[in-house]
Amino acid sequence: MSGLILENVEKHYGSACAVTDVNLHLPEGKLVCFLGPSGCGKTTLLRMIAGLETLTGGEIRLDGEDIGNTPAHLRNFGMVFQSLALFPHMTVGENIAYPLKLRGVSKADQQARVVELLELIQLQQMINRPVAKLSGGQRQRVAIARAIASHPKILLLDEPLSALDAKLRESMQVEIRQLQQRLNITTIMVTHDQREAMTMADIVVVLGEHKVQQVGTPIEIYRHPANEFVADFIGSGNIFPATALGNGKVSLPGGDALQVPICSSIVVGEKVKMLIRPEDLQLSAPQATAGNRLLGKVTFVRDIGATIETTVECSGVSFTALSTPCQGFGLSVGHPVSVTLPVEACRVLGA
């Protein structure tokens, strides 16, 4: 099977577990994001793929070949570090030519490749600049150019944008994504920023508590989180307890019944966790409870201009609903309000 395959990969430091039981198939030419909170083992996993960290168990295979024991310098993987790790004693051109020099590429070919890459990152004039004289975004681009100079099989990005300010980061996300698609290079990126992962990734691997929690496209992860951890970590969501009544019905802590998509694995009487996204909740003028329309009371309004977050207490649950100013109807704390939970927007997360 082509692509990168991780089988039962694990890493222990003494008795402490960094990451365990990782089984992944990373297809060729895709951008995969390892997303998770800090300390979930995502960087360790990336470093194991890079060869900078040894495995304590499992196998890593590239195009069918076990590379678990291949030293980092023989893997031909490009990597952009969190600190970028450009060589301060070399110019931009020398930095980019370094991997070519190591491979014995002739001076003329080195020069040609450097020029080609500088064109790609649009820094043609900077070839003789020392890297210390570049701006944050320019350094970022040089680091990427250096990482891809020797046509690596895989590009690894370890939170490469964390040092940039928010605005530059947004534009670099798009730039890296476009570059990756143009070069069609298999890329693995580590990030703790879910917006970054949603923007850039073909496949998101959610890591948490030292394990893979879910693998899927950004929309799958957002729309169909596999468990409470993913539902809580990705986006903001209303997660609330309920009891299964059978026939696609659950009861809320306050006693109201709710119609939800039928989930065969849930038995009657089981306690479950439910998820509904704030943007799926519909607020309307107070009416009597009927079907999935519940009557509640506003407990907090956060109007941040572009959107309005309204917190509504109903049936013993505190829901947060997101609406745009034009949908709003001047709610304030203490007002009664009706909340509709569309059936298809409700997710059963299991126990």
Next chain:
Amino acid sequence: MSTLIKKRQLLPGDTGKFAGILSGFILLLAVLPILTMIVMSFSGASNLDFPPSSYSLQWYKAAWHTFVSPDASDVLSLGQAMSTSLLVSCLTMVFATIIAVPAAYALTRCEFRGKAVALQLMSLPLVFPMVVLGLALLLVFDSLPFHMTTSRLVIAHVILALPFVVKNCTAAMLSIGSEVEEAAQMLGASPLRAIVDVVVPLMKSGILAGMLLAFIVSFNEFTVTYFLYTIDVMTVPIWMYSRTVSSLDPTVFSFAVLIVLIDFVLIWALEKLVGEGGVSF
């Protein structure tokens, strides 16, 4: 309220003045012996009275004479002592650096048992009484079945210079993150190649500072060398001392001025090379 403002205006000026007087005094203490020596080297009298009754260049002439055509009473010419000194200092510089660079790398990058002890041991020669060290080394070298002359001076000087070189190299190492090294490896450099291509160039100022310090320490060393020199192999400080004990003549002051000049040039070069990075002595 008004006294408070008055105090605030007075305080910084007062501290500055006090600091100025104090540092002036300390500087004077440091420079006074050198100044005395320089004044004495221009003495026109034939004795060691201070201040001299008249001034001339006679001792420089005498020094030059000794340098070019040594008289028979000298066991060894200054030229020979000078070449020994330079040889010993250069070898000390090279060997101390060869040992210190890997040591600094290991001390910063690797975790091993007894690292704290190793760090402490590294600076032991700085606090160890020189006389005891000299005596100990003499005992060791004399118990060896073979005869060593210049090489035993080099070994002793390397021991004395090592703390300075290791300290400077370690300081330089500390500022180099492990990510640049890993980056070089990811780009295809073997671990050793990564050190040679990336770590050593980034350590350059620390290494150069360490090398120059090793040279200076070795060139000026007296106490330990005094135990280890032989009649046909002696360094400049020993030569000068042997001259003053046999017949104290002011010629040595002219030589001393020369040595101080060399030291000044070296220290100036050190500051230039290292720049704002700073040297740790």
